[in-house]
Amino acid sequence: MRTIEADRIGGTVYDLILKASYEAGEDVLSALQAARDKESSTLGCSILDQILENDRIAASEHIAICQDTGVCVIFMDIGQDVHITGGDLNETLCSAVRKAYTDGYLRKSMVDDPLYDRLNTKDNTPPVVHTRIVPGEKIDITVIPKGFGSENASAVRMLAPAAGETGVIDFVTEAVQSKGANACPPLIIGIGIGGTMESAAIMAKRMTARPLNTWNADPRYQALEEKILQRVNALGIGPAGVGGNCTALKVNIETAPTHIAGMPVAVNICCHAARHARTVL
Amino acid sequence: MRLFGTLYTARDAAHKRLAACLAEGKPLPFDLRGQLLYYVGPAPASPGHAVGPAGPTTSGRMDSYTPALLDAGLLGMIGKGKRSPEVIAAMKRNGAVYFGAVGGAAALIARRIKSSEVIAYEDLGTEAIHRFTVADFPAIVLIDSLGNDLYEIGPAKYRTLSQE
Ligand code: SF4
Numbered sequence A: 001m002r003t004i005e006a007d008r009i010g011g012t013v014y015d016l017i018l019k020a021s022y023e024a025g026e027d028v029l030s031a032l033q034a035a036r037d038k039e040s041s042t043l044g045c046s047i048l049d050q051i052l053e054n055d056r057i058a059a060s061e062h063i064a065i066c067q068d069t070g071v072c073v074i075f076m077d078i079g080q081d082v083h084i085t086g087g088d089l090n091e092t093l094c095s096a097v098r099k100a101y102t103d104g105y106l107r108k109s110m111v112d113d114p115l116y117d118r119l120n121t122k123d124n125t126p127p128v129v130h131t132r133i134v135p136g137e138k139i140d141i142t143v144i145p146k147g148f149g150s151e152n153a154s155a156v157r158m159l160a161p162a163a164g165e166t167g168v169i170d171f172v173t174e175a176v177q178s179k180g181a182n183a184c185p186p187l188i189i190g191i192g193i194g195g196t197m198e199s200a201a202i203m204a205k206r207m208t209a210r211p212l213n214t215w216n217a218d219p220r221y222q223a224l225e226e227k228i229l230q231r232v233n234a235l236g237i238g239p240a241g242v243g244g245n246c247t248a249l250k251v252n253i254e255t256a257p258t259h260i261a262g263m264p265v266a267v268n269i270c271c272h273a274a275r276h277a278r279t280v281l
Numbered sequence B: 001m002r003l004f005g006t007l008y009t010a011r012d013a014a015h016k017r018l019a020a021c022l023a024e025g026k027p028l029p030f031d032l033r034g035q036l037l038y039y040v041g042p043a044p045a046s047p048g049h050a051v052g053p054a055g056p057t058t059s060g061r062m063d064s065y066t067p068a069l070l071d072a073g074l075l076g077m078i079g080k081g082k083r084s085p086e087v088i089a090a091m092k093r094n095g096a097v098y099f100g101a102v103g104g105a106a107a108l109i110a111r112r113i114k115s116s117e118v119i120a121y122e123d124l125g126t127e128a129i130h131r132f133t134v135a136d137f138p139a140i141v142l143i144d145s146l147g148n149d150l151y152e153i154g155p156a157k158y159r160t161l162s163q164e
Helices: A004-021 A026-038 A042-061 A087-103 A160-183 A199-209 A219-233 B012-024 B066-071 B085-096 B106-111 B124-128 B151-156
Strands: A002-005 A073-080 A082-085 A128-136 A139-146 A156-161 A187-195 A249-260 A264-268 A275-279 B003-010 B037-038 B077-079 B097-100 B113-120 B129-138 B138-145
Touching: A002 A004, A002 B151, A004 A082, A004 A087, A004 A139, A004 A275, A026 A042, A026 A087, A042 B106, A042 B129, A073 A082, A073 A087, A082 B151, A128 A199, A139 A199, A156 A160, A156 A199, A160 A187, A160 A219, A187 A199, A187 A219, A199 A249, A199 A264, A219 A249, B012 B066, B085 B097, B106 B113, B106 B129, B138 B151
Parallel strands: A002 A082, A073 A128, A187 A249, B003 B037, B037 B077, B077 B097
Antiparallel strands: A073 A139, A139 A275, A156 A264, A187 A264, B003 B129, B097 B138, B113 B129
């Protein structure tokens, strides 16, 4: 068994929040550059240039890539042989968020009550935390500051198994067609297929953070990632939604076993400001 | 296009208050006639900067308030995303324009904002109304005063998917 201090986890999450908020990943930058090279709309090219320039400024000046520094989503895969000591893990994560959003000049966008009061919590707490227990004695942490322009374009649908591949492709295309322009394209599209309603959504969120130079290990799903990408790009929505060939940079799919009677599909849309940072303790 | 001069900021919560003022016939906290509203909730400014990252937010959430503001003399808006037919009709009626800034280009845009001052609703924090002085602010005409909508015209040119 291995002992890990809660404070060490807090410090790590703090660092990951700042890194994710300021620095676009290499995979995102090269996908944006490749999109720039292929884009045939002149306006689309100038928008992609602005985005690339923006990401350079943010990284060099240590300021946020986007003013919407999001809900802080934290994925933790915790080894079952790890013992966390020295404090309440949830409180530790809240303090890390509070401190990072304050010290890092990040916007505080959380409201306490979703329907009635909607009062800003003023420190961007609480984070949304997804934990999994896995074998081993490590903790794998991914932090995703998730903006809501793109979160609002996301959707879950319980498809019938008979809907098949076409049903999945049509559902995702429909989501991008109806709200993609508002979600700051070029997009990264995370998709979860299978499981239950909520687990499909969690898979979709995790897929927004899978590196853009990786594909589903199953060749059928890898082909589906490509098919959906082509279909979505054929919509012509383009950079910033004003027309062009590049509406999405990448489609990432994760699947899980599901019930004989259903096929849950979740699509989590992420904007070009695809911020995430990961580390293994 | 590049914009130079004064912009006022307002997003969800400030719009709600402005609309309430208009509905009750109370004076607005600033004279919006001939002005541009920028839909933004900036991040806090780090030392040495006039303002923190400040890219546009999704305009559609302001749609229900916008026609009344246009009828009260607002010249135009800056944001991102599509507008409702009601907003477009009010723009045509009043000869207004809707500009876009690139969503997520917040750090770049912040460099073009030379000064920032909160002029109303300070309690709303990032959602307070700020007066920005901007120079070389990058903008695109998304919908003009005749109702030509780049969100329709632009994608139509590049769409290769047949309408099923
Ligand atoms: S959708 Fe993304 S890039 Fe656009 S404003 Fe929101 S967080 Fe920023």
